[in-house]
Amino acid sequence: MWGGRKLSCSGRRFLGVLGSGSRARRAERPRLAPWAVFSDVQLICTLQNKPWNFKEYGTMCIKSCRMTFSSLNRIEIYWPPWTQPYSSSRTTVDSSEVKTFLALAHKWWDEEGVYAPLHSMNDLRVPFIRDNLLKTVANHHPGKPLFGMKILDVGCGGGLLTEPLGRLGASVFGIDPVEENIKTAQHHKAFDPVLDKKIEYRACSLEEIVQDTEETFDAVVASEVVEHVADLEAFIQCCCQGLKPGGSLFITTINKTQLSYALGIVFSEQIAGIVPKGTHTWEKFVSPEKLESILESNGLSVQTVAGMLYNPFSGCWHWSKHTSLNYAAHAVKSVAADRSGPAELVAEEGAEVPQAKASTPAGVHEELRK
Structure with a gap:
């Protein structure tokens, strides 16, 4: 068994390495422009509320992504899971x-x-x-x-x-x-x-x-x-x-x-x-x-x-x-x-x-x- 103090110290060192690694990875990741205009199809992309994962570290980051298609004149909203309306399909069976x-x-x-x-x-x-x-x-x-x-x-x-x-x-x-x-x-x-x-x-x-x-x-x-x-x-x-x-x-x-x-x-x-x-x-x-x-x-x-x-x-x-x-x-x-x-x-x-x-x-x- 590991001692609590040794585990705590090594854990801090591990988290420090992990933190620096994750920051490096995020720095290398290319940033997307908040919006882009494509004149040929008149498509406007606005980022708002689209979840994506850092699978390598098991953490979740919430990024914004809402797409508005001007040609269709319609806005589609993506509800986060915790704000979705009540669904009657929820089971009462344990x-x-x-x-x-x-x-x-x-x-x-x-x-x-x-x-x-x-x-x-x-x-x-x-x-x-x-x-x-x-x-x-x-x-x-x-x-x-x-x-x-x-x-x-x-x-x-x-x-x-x-x-x-x-x-x-x-x-x-x-x-x-x-x-x-x-x-x-x-x-x-x-x-x-x-x-x-x-x-x-x-x-x-x-x-x-x-x-x-x-x-x-x-x-x-x-x-x-x-x-x-x-x-x-x-x-x-x-x-x-x-x-x-x-x-x-x-x-x-x-x-x-x-x-x-x-x-x-x-x-x-x-x-x-x-x-x-x-x-x-x-x-x-x-x-x-x-x-x-x-x-x-x-x-x-x-x-x-x-x-x-x-x-x-x-x-x-x-x-x-x-x-x-x-x-x-x-x-x-x-x-x-x-x-x-x-x-x-x-x-x-x-x-x-x-x-x-x-x-x-x-x-x-x-x-x-x-």
Whole structure:
């Protein structure tokens, strides 16, 4: 190992040589005139904002270069990368999360395996979605209460939630960025001819769906997904774009608290092994307050936030009065916000901006009384 003082001295000498060398190289480089006029083609070249590299030293210099073609009477402006307008092609998919779930793609339908908590979560989340959607329709089919509704299941995995929603009569479109997950979901639905007609799967991201199709959905479901995305605000924005005016967004996720770190990561992953290590990142957990703020800034009115509690000994989920661990949220897209844009514009026009409600569905009340 080199001593710190020797390395520091030699480093200074090296940088001194490098600096003098780079200055010499730059001195030898011919300088371009700031502008040149070519009378034969009437071409005027003005240098402004064109990046180029000193590859031999790994440093970047910004030079000015903007070309104005007088013959075309047009000026083309080159935007530096850090000032480019927002692009909707930016992905919300975290590549590290994709690798984690790719390794577990074949275990989705093992009810005693690593996804056992998600299987039992259907006892809460399926009625939660069904009952809140039924509030938006006057009549429904007794055997297929969600018949005629189109639902987008984001991050569907192997189809654990997609299939129950399809059995309730809804036409469900399940998407997931992990292609192996989609293969597992397609293979499993093939065993039920009814589901084969009601469910469609596609390996893609949410933003791809928003860009590639103009179709909107009665409901978008993101269950146990938002704690795995790379950009939460962009993800919620895409969810809102995929909803019809008056459509519902359903989210289940984990609160960002000390208790969720202790039980959700330390106990569940490192001690009990309920879920594989590395499945969750505590920094990505989101509190109900922050989630509600993001939802409302995108024209979604929060209707319900209800706590959820998992018992690792019984393997069952229960509704809870507290949201310090898991919770479910239901929000509705504002019709006025969809027509007029941000809530501020709606308020200026005198329209009523829907207020968030912290109510709890009747089914949840019954469960809590038990």
